[in-house]
Amino acid sequence: MNNTGLYKQLDSYVRSSRSEFESKLAELVETPSVSSDPERRADIRRCGELAAQYLRDMGVKAETISTPGNPVVMGSLVTNLKYPTVTIYNHLDVQPADPSEWNKAPFTFYKTGDRYEGRGTTDDKGPALTAMLAVRYAVQNGLPLNFKFIWELEEEIGSPNFEYFVKRNKGHLQTSSILVSDTIWISRKQPAVPYGLRGLQAFLFKLETHAKDVHSGLVGGAARNPLGELAQVISQCYDAKTGKVKIPGFYDDVVAATKEEVANFVNSGFTTKGYQKAHELKTLRANMKTEADVLKAIMAAPTFEVHGITGGYNGPGVKTVVPYRAEAKISTRLVPNQRPAKIAKLVKDFVRDLNPDVKVETPQSLEPFVGDFEGAYADAARVAMKFAFGKEPAFTREGGSIGAVVTMQKHLRAPITFLGLSLPEHGYHAKNENYDWGQTSGGIKMFVKYFEEISKLK
Numbered sequence: 001m002n003n004t005g006l007y008k009q010l011d012s013y014v015r016s017s018r019s020e021f022e023s024k025l026a027e028l029v030e031t032p033s034v035s036s037d038p039e040r041r042a043d044i045r046r047c048g049e050l051a052a053q054y055l056r057d058m059g060v061k062a063e064t065i066s067t068p069g070n071p072v073v074m075g076s077l078v079t080n081l082k083y084p085t086v087t088i089y090n091h092l093d094v095q096p097a098d099p100s101e102w103n104k105a106p107f108t109f110y111k112t113g114d115r116y117e118g119r120g121t122t123d124d125k126g127p128a129l130t131a132m133l134a135v136r137y138a139v140q141n142g143l144p145l146n147f148k149f150i151w152e153l154e155e156e157i158g159s160p161n162f163e164y165f166v167k168r169n170k171g172h173l174q175t176s177s178i179l180v181s182d183t184i185w186i187s188r189k190q191p192a193v194p195y196g197l198r199g200l201q202a203f204l205f206k207l208e209t210h211a212k213d214v215h216s217g218l219v220g221g222a223a224r225n226p227l228g229e230l231a232q233v234i235s236q237c238y239d240a241k242t243g244k245v246k247i248p249g250f251y252d253d254v255v256a257a258t259k260e261e262v263a264n265f266v267n268s269g270f271t272t273k274g275y276q277k278a279h280e281l282k283t284l285r286a287n288m289k290t291e292a293d294v295l296k297a298i299m300a301a302p303t304f305e306v307h308g309i310t311g312g313y314n315g316p317g318v319k320t321v322v323p324y325r326a327e328a329k330i331s332t333r334l335v336p337n338q339r340p341a342k343i344a345k346l347v348k349d350f351v352r353d354l355n356p357d358v359k360v361e362t363p364q365s366l367e368p369f370v371g372d373f374e375g376a377y378a379d380a381a382r383v384a385m386k387f388a389f390g391k392e393p394a395f396t397r398e399g400g401s402i403g404a405v406v407t408m409q410k411h412l413r414a415p416i417t418f419l420g421l422s423l424p425e426h427g428y429h430a431k432n433e434n435y436d437w438g439q440t441s442g443g444i445k446m447f448v449k450y451f452e453e454i455s456k457l458k
Contacts, residue, residue, distance in 0.1 A: 006141050010448060014441045017133050021440060022116070024054060026109035028092065028125040029118035035070060035093035035157045044070050044153050047092050051128075051151050058136045060149065065169060067154075067161035074169065075149035079139060084176035085146040086454060087414070088135070089404060090128035091155035091182060094120040101431040114437040122426035124155070126435035127181040127443065130421060134447030145455045148175055152404055155182070158200075158364045159403035166411045175414050177377060177454060180405060181443075183398055183420030184428055190269025191385040193378070194418045196397035197405060198302070199334035199368035201343045204361040205230055205351065208325040213312065216320040226326035227311045233354050234328060237347070238304040242287045243297070245304045245332075247350045253337040257300035257397075264373070265295040268394035278424030299397040303333040331364075333399065340365035367406045369416075370397075377417045380453035384419070388446035419450060 033047040034040045048064040048071045055062035055075040062075035070093065078085075097106035097119045104110050110117040116126065128151060135147050150173070154161055166173060185192040209224040238245045245251070257265070272291055276284065288294050297303075311326030313319035332343055348360045372378055373395035385393040398418075409416060421443045427433040 006143070006448070006452060009141075010137065010445060013137050014444050017444070018437065018441075021129055021133060022111060024129055025116060025121065025126055025435075026118075028129070029109040029116075029120050030107055032107040032119070033093045033153060034096050035154050036096060041070075044093065048073050048151075048153055051092055054129075054132065055149060058132070059139070060147070062149070065165055067164050069161040070153040072153065072162070072165045073149065073151035074172065075147075075151075076172065077135070077139060077147045079146055080144065081146075083144045083146050084455065084457065085148060085174070086451065087148040087150060087173065087175040087178045087412075088131050089150045089152070089178060089180045089182070089408065090131065091124050091152040091404070092120075092128060093153045093156050094123065094125075095156055095429050097431070097433075103432050106431075106433075115434055116436065117432060117434040119433055121433055121435035122422040123428050123433065124182045126440065127421045130440050130443040131179070131181050131447050134444045134451070137444070138448055138451045143451050143455050145451055148173065150404075155402065155404060158366060158401075159407065162404045163407045163411070166407055170411060173412055175412060178408055178412065178414050178416045179447075179450070180402065180416060180418050181420055181447075182402060182422075183418045184422040184424065184426075185269075185420070186394070186396060186424070187269030187271075187274060188423050188425070190267075191389045191391055191393040192268050192396045192420075193373070193381045193385065193393040194396050194398040194420070195373040195378070196299070196336065196370040197368060197401055198397075198399055199338065199340055199406075200364065200366040200401045201332045201334060201340040201347075201362065202364040203328075203330040203332075203344075203347060204363060205233065205328040205330060206325070206359045206361065207327075207355070207357055209357070210324045212324050213321040214324070216322050219322055220320075223322045225322050227309065227323055229355060230309065230311075230326045230328050230358065233351055233358055234306055234330070236354055237350065240306075242285055243303060245302070247304075247346055249346050250302070250304075250343065253339070253342070254302060254335055255337045257296060261300070261373075261395075261397075262292055262296060264395045265299055265397075266292055268295075268396050270295060275424070279430075295396075298399040300335055302335050302338060304330070305333070306330055333401070334368050336368050336370040338368060340367060366401045366403045369402075369405050369409060371416055371418075375415075376457050377415045377454065380450055380457075381417055381419060383453050384446045384450035387449040388442045417450075419446060421446075
């Protein structure tokens with residue numbers, strides 16, 4: 001194909017697609033597809049059908065596939081059986097949103113200049129539509145590729161039924177490569193291509209010591225206090241000031257990031273000041289002395305985090321009761337070579353030795369993932385990012401998890417590339433989530449260039 005011909009009309013295509021992109025993004029944002037809320041099941045289904053229709057409208061054979069939980073949108077556009085196939089993964093479910101925390105209604109689409117605000121704009125509805133529009137242009141201009149789409153509706157709750165979907169549709173999902181657009185740059189000034197994800201093992205620590213909340217004036221000093229005991233257990237699991245985990249064996253399988261990897265992390269455009277501003281962090285842990293320390297901590301080191309403790313009285317003022325039960329919500333982020341099952345056993349055994357009355361449940365687990373930052377697909381990502389955004393990307397790791405990635409790696413056995421478009425200031429999982437036309441327009445160009453590069457691979 002003549003490369004000049006491919007790109008001759010690309011700028012005008014991007015400009016002409018803007019109103020369509022904004023209209024579709026508005027429809028998706030105003031469909032509150034909150035996967036963690038059972039009352040949103042109808043909205044989830046509606047979101048899936050809406051997305052499937054978008055694909056059908058551009059000639060994709062698309063359907064919503066049922067699972068024991070939420071459906072998955074699956075699409076296929078075969079132009080020639082001899083061509084390689086790229087599968088594009090995104091998710092269309094979103095995090096909950098508390099309207100009292102937002103400047104505007106979270107499930108109403110707002111446009112101000114080049115900025116789009118609303119839950120799901122950047123995570124992950126905006127990037128999904130960006131990739132879709134790039135596919136349409138690639139097909140219209142004869143790029144020798146076939147395309148498949150997987151749009152999930154349970155990613156925000158750990159993809160509990162994604163493996164069910166993949167196993168039952170494996171024959172339809174065979175592919176040459178996979179493209180995931182659900183990741184974040186470190187800075188708007190520096191594109192980033194992640195090649196790794198941390199895994200996750202979640203825990204519930206539960207302790208019940210009597211039958212009801214009781215007056216501390218009558219039992220205080222004699223009765224056990226489950227909140228206090230759980231706090232003691234947690235404090236023995238890790239040092240909250242440094243994040244260092246005290247559980248024997250926790251770090252045994254950790255593979256430290258190499259000097260080359262850390263240098264790439266540092267070259268991502270990261271600054272501690274910008275990081276704190278983007279996430280509204282007043283201070284960092286005392287052992288975070290350098291930017292490399294922060295980057296290793298969030299990209300390449302495991303964690304132990306306390307997400308919530310419940311029990312006793314939570315109303316205004318002080319009610320002098322000794323609570324009868326308490327629960328702590330905890331997770332560990334895991335890095336390559338750490339296995340969730342092993343970490344779960346280590347934690348359970350450690351807590352049992354500290355306090356045998358504490359029940360430990362493990363409601364969720366995800367394996368870590370590490371791919372390549374060298375090779376043909378990484379080179380294609382470099383070329384595409386530079387073409388669209390003017391700079392070669394830094395290769396980083398993501399601190400979060402995408403459960404579907406590990407499942408696709410396991411069952412589809414195809415190279416996986418991350419080409420995300422979200423920025424720290426976009427409010428990923430936070431209040432006032434937003435996306436912007438600059439990332440959209442650049443993203444369409446990036447995807448088209450990436451498609452061209454991988455279409456040349458044997």
